[in-house]
Amino acid sequence: MAQAKNQALLDILEPIIADQGLLLWDLNIKQVGGQKTVEVLVDLPEHQNISMAQITEFTQAVNEALDSAEVDPVPGEYMLDIASPGMDRSLALPWHFAWAKDGDLAVTLALFAAKDGQKKWTGEITDLRDTGLTLQTDQEKLEVNFDEIAKAIVAVQF
Missing domain, CATH: 2.30.30.100 (SH3 type barrels.)
Structure with a gap:
């Protein structure tokens, strides 16, 4: 996970994750074809499945927090991609x-x-x-x- 890579972004995400009772599965910042993408994978703890409504609510909260941040934690233009890790999720940690x-x-x-x-x-x-x-x-x-x-x-x- 990108904890050491972008602590400022984690500082914005972690309170929202805690408030909504979510689990941060992974965080990646990638550059593909000139497009920077911030990928945030969230789920529910205890092997529950996150709903689309919960992902939407989380996305809205993250967008608001990023828009109001004093310093942009991800400089430059980027696409924010928030999703579930899926059933066939990667295991890395x-x-x-x-x-x-x-x-x-x-x-x-x-x-x-x-x-x-x-x-x-x-x-x-x-x-x-x-x-x-x-x-x-x-x-x-x-x-x-x-x-x-x-x-x-x-x-x-x-």
Whole structure:
């Protein structure tokens, strides 16, 4: 998350997030094709799903706060993109993995290098450590360090 990158923006967002009982999943400031985009992903805690009405209310509050800020926390022109992280949300921070474990959610890990002959694994997190996790797959328990993970997402189950 961009905490160290833009504390001024977080200082504006955090009171609104707390007031509305939301969870900040991720914050990114990206430059794509000459367009700067501030992406804010919010959700409800405790594995609840945020509604479109709640995202709209949050967006309005953020717009008002940014418009009235004494100093623009994101200099220059930018597009504000506020959304839910979605069902197949990315897992990047240790607390993201703890959130998935607490919800008994299956996750898919794409590894930088193959383990036991494959790079992509899906299963449930059975153990978390400071340095990594244990993934219970259909075939085995797999020990993975966080620095071995190229990408991790919640595996959508139908």
